Amino acid sequence: MTDQTAHHHIPAESKLLLTLQRLLEIQGTEVKAALDEASQLLAQALNADKVDIFLYEESSATLVAVGTSQTPMGILQHKIGMDRLPVANGGRTVEVFESGQAYHTDHADQDPQVLRGMKEGLGIRSMIVVSLDVDTQRRGVLSACTAQPESFSAADSHFLESVSRWIGVIIHRAELVEQMRRDAAERAQQTVANELITVLAHDLRNYLAPLRGRLDLLLGRARRDNRTIDIRDAQLALTSFERLHQLIKNMLDSARLEQGLFTFEPRSFNLNELAEKTVAMLRTPDHTLQISSLEELCIDGDPNNIQQVLENLISNALKHAPRGSTVSIRLERETRDTGQWSLVKIHDQGPGIPAEIRERIFQRFAAGPNSSGLGLGLYIAQGIVSAHGGALTVDSDPATGTTFTVALPISPSLLDSAPSDA
Numbered sequence: 001m002t003d004q005t006a007h008h009h010i011p012a013e014s015k016l017l018l019t020l021q022r023l024l025e026i027q028g029t030e031v032k033a034a035l036d037e038a039s040q041l042l043a044q045a046l047n048a049d050k051v052d053i054f055l056y057e058e059s060s061a062t063l064v065a066v067g068t069s070q071t072p073m074g075i076l077q078h079k080i081g082m083d084r085l086p087v088a089n090g091g092r093t094v095e096v097f098e099s100g101q102a103y104h105t106d107h108a109d110q111d112p113q114v115l116r117g118m119k120e121g122l123g124i125r126s127m128i129v130v131s132l133d134v135d136t137q138r139r140g141v142l143s144a145c146t147a148q149p150e151s152f153s154a155a156d157s158h159f160l161e162s163v164s165r166w167i168g169v170i171i172h173r174a175e176l177v178e179q180m181r182r183d184a185a186e187r188a189q190q191t192v193a194n195e196l197i198t199v200l201a202h203d204l205r206n207y208l209a210p211l212r213g214r215l216d217l218l219l220g221r222a223r224r225d226n227r228t229i230d231i232r233d234a235q236l237a238l239t240s241f242e243r244l245h246q247l248i249k250n251m252l253d254s255a256r257l258e259q260g261l262f263t264f265e266p267r268s269f270n271l272n273e274l275a276e277k278t279v280a281m282l283r284t285p286d287h288t289l290q291i292s293s294l295e296e297l298c299i300d301g302d303p304n305n306i307q308q309v310l311e312n313l314i315s316n317a318l319k320h321a322p323r324g325s326t327v328s329i330r331l332e333r334e335t336r337d338t339g340q341w342s343l344v345k346i347h348d349q350g351p352g353i354p355a356e357i358r359e360r361i362f363q364r365f366a367a368g369p370n371s372s373g374l375g376l377g378l379y380i381a382q383g384i385v386s387a388h389g390g391a392l393t394v395d396s397d398p399a400t401g402t403t404f405t406v407a408l409p410i411s412p413s414l415l416d417s418a419p420s421d422a
Contacts, residue, residue: 039068128157142167275331310329317402
């Protein structure tokens with residue numbers, strides 16, 4: 001008795017149970033490897049010349065044979081490019097994917113809707129195609145083909161429909177394993193990055209301490225001898241030093257936030273006075289800083305940390321605002337379901353933030369295309385605001401500019417109390 005004869009004498013129920021048992025034994029750690037193994041198993045169960053598991057590739061709008069049996073027809077399919085079926089080209093396989101209705105023919109050569117590459121290039125005559133769902137979503141199709149007419153029965157069609165559900169389980173399991181592996185690798189990389197950043201920042205800070213003393217000494221000597229050029233050079237060097245010092249501070253702060261070690265010294269303070277103090281420090285002849293408020297706002301928090309947030313947001317606004325334009329800082333109170341909130345809105349008339357950057361602007365190292373920093377400032381600002389129970393949001397439009405809003409809760413005990421010194 002030949003293998004084909006033996007195959008056709010296996011009861012349909014027994015064949016299904018045997019196939020399901022072998023499918024469940026597949027080690028689904030990688031999607032392609034699992035689907036190649038499943039395709040080969042199904043080709044043997046159906047005595048098919050080729051079994052494919054097509055998954056939809058959204059980026060190219062194409063059904064891609066991720067899993068294919070290692071049979072002569074399966075190998076030929078890849079050689080002639082029939083392993084990729086653009087949805088726009090139509091055909092029975094695409095039709096099943098779009099409609100969810102199974103297709104079965106014993107004479108594919110007589111069906112004008114079957115692609116020529118399948119009929120002439122591969123010589124397919126018998127063909128079954130069923131839809132493939134993964135976690136309740138249509139993801140592709142499962143197909144079985146032979147070069148002989150009338151090779152498949154109605155029972156084979158029902159068999160493939162039943163098996164497709166288990167193939168969906170295998171895909172879901174393999175994709176979860178792959179995602180877990182990627183997540184673990186990303187966490188490991190993040191941990192190493194955190195350690196490197198912390199060590200580097202600490203070392204740089206140690207080297208900077210004596211450098212600042214030397215620069216102050218050079219500036220003092222230049223002033224004493226009234227050397228104008230040397231005074232200017234020393235002041236420029238100190239400006240560069242301060243930028244580097246701030247960069248190192250940001251690196252250390254971001255590492256502390258990531259590790260949950262950022263420290264706060266909360267107390268009650270006047271938010272209006274803190275904002276005015278910050279604006280006075282950042283005034284520049286190139287822009288107008290305009291601050292407005294309708295009432296006094298007092299909150300509980302760490303004033304030094306909140307000032308760091310305001311400095312970062314206002315400095316960013318000044319960098320992106322057109323020369324001669326106004327950067328506005330508006331303080332207001334808002335009533336929400338959760339109580340009273342204080343809002344600080346910083347608005348600039350710059351070109352706005354592109355949508356693709358806006359989606360990740362508060363992520364670590366998410367620097368924009370025109371940014372000269374590491375992309376840590378907004379990440380730190382959001383971390384500080386979140387630690388205070390608040391939220392930092394952004395609204396940006398190319399026509400009107402960008403507004404960052406700092407929302408901080410007002411403690412009920414402070415609503416009727418007199419403001420304290422900042």
